Amino acid sequence: MKVLKIDHIGIAVKSIDEAKNLYSGLLGLNHEGSETVAEQKVTTAFFPVGDTEVELMESTSPDGPIAKYIEKKGEGIQHIAFRVENIEEALAELKAKGIQLIDEKPRRGASGAKIAFLHPKSTFGVLVELCEKQES
Numbered sequence: 001m002k003v004l005k006i007d008h009i010g011i012a013v014k015s016i017d018e019a020k021n022l023y024s025g026l027l028g029l030n031h032e033g034s035e036t037v038a039e040q041k042v043t044t045a046f047f048p049v050g051d052t053e054v055e056l057m058e059s060t061s062p063d064g065p066i067a068k069y070i071e072k073k074g075e076g077i078q079h080i081a082f083r084v085e086n087i088e089e090a091l092a093e094l095k096a097k098g099i100q101l102i103d104e105k106p107r108r109g110a111s112g113a114k115i116a117f118l119h120p121k122s123t124f125g126v127l128v129e130l131c132e133k134q135e136s
Helices: 016-026 065-073 087-096
Strands: 003-012 033-037 042-049 052-059 076-084 114-118 128-132
Touching (some): 003 065, 016 042, 052 065, 065 076, 087 114, 087 128
Parallel strands (some): 003 052, 076 128
Antiparallel strands (some): 003 076, 114 128
């Protein structure tokens, strides 16, 4: 498995519009765009920082994973995402090494990325996302 970089840090928020005030207004980060991923019941907003990004995530439904996360733990860092060269190979390798996977197969994430999550029980309490993106 080849990890290329930290792709992004996902932050669960109740309101992207309110959180944008901090990230754009106070910190001066450029808002790259927002996208709703219906299958994940989430709207995302990306803010590039050097070679990585901050991803704000707002639930589109009270039963969505981000709404449930905020209800349980409050707003804040929800996951860290590592970009990998080949997500299918990475998942197979990690599973063979005994890592508990949330996703056995990749699913579609924002910007058409392939994503999959590792269970925090296997990653010292951190929700880890693997992502594979096609370079443009």
